[in-house]
Amino acid sequence: MRGASPPHPPPGGEAAANGFYGAYGGRYVPETLVPALDELEEGWNDIRDDPGFRLELEQLQATYVGRPTPLYRTERLGGDRTIYLKREDLCHTGAHKINNAVGQALVARRLGKKRIVAETGAGQHGVASATVCARFGLECVVYMGSEDMERQKPNVERMHLLGAEVRAVEFGTRTLKEATSEAIRDWITNVETTHYMIGSCVGPHPYPELVRELQSVIGREAREQMLAAESRLPEAVVACVGGGSNAIGLFAGFLEDADVRLVGVEAAGAASLGSGRAGVLHGARSSLLADEDGQIADAHSISAGLDYPGVGPEHAFLRDTGRAEYRAATDEEALGAFHLLAEREGIIPALEPAHALARALDLDAELILVGLSGRGDKDLATVLGR
Amino acid sequence: MKKLSIYLMAGPDTPELAAAAVAGGADLLEIGFPFSDPLADGPVIRLAGERALAQGMRTRACLECLAETRARVEVPLIPMTYASILEAYGYERFQADAQKAGATSLIVADLPIEAAPELRRVQLVAPTTPSERISLAAHRTDGWLYLVSLTGTTGARGEVSEQLAGLVERARGVTDVPLLAGFGISTPDHAAGAAALADGIVVGSRAVEIAHESGPDALQDYVTVLRTALDRVVVSLPG
Ligand SMILES: Cc1ncc(COP(=O)(O)O)c(C=O)c1O
Numbered sequence: 001m002r003g004a005s006p007p008h009p010p011p012g013g014e015a016a017a018n019g020f021y022g023a024y025g026g027r028y029v030p031e032t033l034v035p036a037l038d039e040l041e042e043g044w045n046d047i048r049d050d051p052g053f054r055l056e057l058e059q060l061q062a063t064y065v066g067r068p069t070p071l072y073r074t075e076r077l078g079g080d081r082t083i084y085l086k087r088e089d090l091c092h093t094g095a096h097k098i099n100n101a102v103g104q105a106l107v108a109r110r111l112g113k114k115r116i117v118a119e120t121g122a123g124q125h126g127v128a129s130a131t132v133c134a135r136f137g138l139e140c141v142v143y144m145g146s147e148d149m150e151r152q153k154p155n156v157e158r159m160h161l162l163g164a165e166v167r168a169v170e171f172g173t174r175t176l177k178e179a180t181s182e183a184i185r186d187w188i189t190n191v192e193t194t195h196y197m198i199g200s201c202v203g204p205h206p207y208p209e210l211v212r213e214l215q216s217v218i219g220r221e222a223r224e225q226m227l228a229a230e231s232r233l234p235e236a237v238v239a240c241v242g243g244g245s246n247a248i249g250l251f252a253g254f255l256e257d258a259d260v261r262l263v264g265v266e267a268a269g270a271a272s273l274g275s276g277r278a279g280v281l282h283g284a285r286s287s288l289l290a291d292e293d294g295q296i297a298d299a300h301s302i303s304a305g306l307d308y309p310g311v312g313p314e315h316a317f318l319r320d321t322g323r324a325e326y327r328a329a330t331d332e333e334a335l336g337a338f339h340l341l342a343e344r345e346g347i348i349p350a351l352e353p354a355h356a357l358a359r360a361l362d363l364d365a366e367l368i369l370v371g372l373s374g375r376g377d378k379d380l381a382t383v384l385g386r
Numbered sequence: 387m388k389k390l391s392i393y394l395m396a397g398p399d400t401p402e403l404a405a406a407a408v409a410g411g412a413d414l415l416e417i418g419f420p421f422s423d424p425l426a427d428g429p430v431i432r433l434a435g436e437r438a439l440a441q442g443m444r445t446r447a448c449l450e451c452l453a454e455t456r457a458r459v460e461v462p463l464i465p466m467t468y469a470s471i472l473e474a475y476g477y478e479r480f481q482a483d484a485q486k487a488g489a490t491s492l493i494v495a496d497l498p499i500e501a502a503p504e505l506r507r508v509q510l511v512a513p514t515t516p517s518e519r520i521s522l523a524a525h526r527t528d529g530w531l532y533l534v535s536l537t538g539t540t541g542a543r544g545e546v547s548e549q550l551a552g553l554v555e556r557a558r559g560v561t562d563v564p565l566l567a568g569f570g571i572s573t574p575d576h577a578a579g580a581a582a583l584a585d586g587i588v589v590g591s592r593a594v595e596i597a598h599e600s601g602p603d604a605l606q607d608y609v610t611v612l613r614t615a616l617d618r619v620v621v622s623l624p625g
Binding site: 026027028029030031032033034035036171172177181184185188189190191192277278279280281282283285290291292293294295296 | 421422423425426428432436439444445446468469470471472473474475495496497498499501509510511512513514515516519523534537538539
């Protein structure tokens with residue numbers, strides 16, 4: 001990979017050397033896309049340290065996204081455990097996805113790209129993309145599996161209101177995996193005019209690193225807030241893992257604090273780290289749900305945002321090195337935690353972070369920080385339909 | 387003589403279809419080893435891949451299919467697949483076993499030029515590829531360069547891509563290796579138009595469609611028509 005090394009390691013984390021985190025990452029894409037990835041990487045390296053970019057990003061985070069998001073100490077949830085929630089659900093549009101979308105919109109503008117394609121599962125990244133495209137005057141096309149359009153209907157309606165075109169993906173799993181493939185095919189076709197606004201820390205280099213850096217604001221804030229509130233760091237930091245962006249953003253603040261346990265929680269039916277094998281999907285080598293021939297297997301989760309057979313390469317690396325541990329939560333456990341948080345704290349979480357809550361509630365630790373990556377409005381139909 | 391390469395998805399009928407394509411005048415054959423998530427492919431080849439997987443065309447079955455095809459035809463046979471298949475099977479082992487089964491080379495749609503340099507294969511270049519990368523690809527490629535004639539996925543189009551002429555010109559500027567143009571070529575007119583620029587053409591989606599819908603005889607007729615169109619190109623060119 002040409003010029004793939006970042007000028008300096010991402011703050012507080014493992015640098016992606018040549019786009020690889022250990023044996024994971026890289027670029028496995030049709031040749032058509034390589035120059036666009038080079039261009040993105042150069043553009044990103046140019047602006048990441050540009051004071052003008054930093055200032056504009058910080059202003060947007062403060063006045064548009066609603067940062068810093070609060071750190072909330074739960075009152076009745078944890079029993080013997082003290083559980084803090086990092087309230088990404090209070091971000092504009094209701095999830096952490098906007099952190100990434102705002103930053104990528106600035107990158108797209110710098111690259112002169114006027115058209116955005118994105119994939120979405122739960123619809124949160126689609127809504128975030130549609131939102132920033134409205135804000136920046138960019139054309140927006142979002143690919144979404146038809147099954148997800150059904151179960152996350154409010155988000156489809158929001159994207160329409162925001163002026164985005166939502167294209168249904170009617171084949172294969174009809175979920176995030178196929179939506180991602182179609183978004184990449186669109187990008188291959190329209191690469192000269194289009195920026196691919198990927199929604200998680202997956203995909204070919206430099207996306208995993210770019211998304212991680214844009215999400216690392218979660219962990220930076222949370223660490224400071226935790227120290228201010230408790231004068232110590234949490235014993236464990238817990239986040240749900242779909243592609244892994246909210247988790248890597250939160251973990252990024254604590255990677256160098258060797259005593260802080262990092263716990264990622266996958267959906268039991270989509271445990272690409274817990275029961276996956278090394279393989280290639282959507283442009284990167286990572287740990288995947290795949291069979292022995294390398295054919296990608298279907299994931300299954302009640303939560304559209306976790307219903308994905310792949311995961312960001314850095315998580316695979318953190319698993320192998322032992323720095324982070326990965327566990328699973330079932331649909332029922334997530335639903336239980338969903339109701340518990342609503343009834344005990346007056347917060348309706350998205351089903352995705354409900355998985356993290358479920359594992360936090362039985363973790364052998366006393367002071368726990370959980371990433372509450374999004375709010376649950378989008379999931380009411382799913383939950384009430386059970 | 388302009389080269390004609392026909393793409394067929396691996397499947398139970400492939401040896402017979404291959405024989406038909408060669409009888410129609412194909413000079414080489416690409417044999418698709420299906421992958422569940424083929425990013426470089428449009429709907430026709432994606433669907434053919436889904437059918438093949440449903441018929442159990444996993445890597446081993448594809449290699450057997452290759453060997454059976456080799457028993458029927460003499461032309462070069464080139465498996466075309468995705469990195470995930472090689473990751474699972476092992477790159478070296480795949481190369482060795484494919485060779486044993488009669489493969490002449492290999493195409494991996496989602497391995498860019500720099501990736502897996504030890505894996506000898508036909509390299510692809512696209513209209514977006516800068517000349518210095520075309521040069522690198524030509525240096526590393528196995529016998530000929532695959533020109534992706536458009537920015538897009540596989541699939542028939544109305545016209546030959548306007549991007550092809552520029553790509554051919556840039557490629558000729560940096561290399562002497564033969565250039566075969568593929569993606570979006572389906573009619574005799576396309577074939578003639580693309581072959582007037584490049585040294586040959588690759589036809590995929592339309593061949594796969596005809597093979598699936600109408601079988602070997604129809605495929606042979608289709609390939610014959612393409613062959614005729616290509617042979618006219620040579621005749622009409624000075625020298
Ligand atoms: C609220 C919320 N949390 C988590 C996720 C999973 O994504 P990631 O693992 O990239 O954070 C999603 C994805 O749609 C989401 O909407």
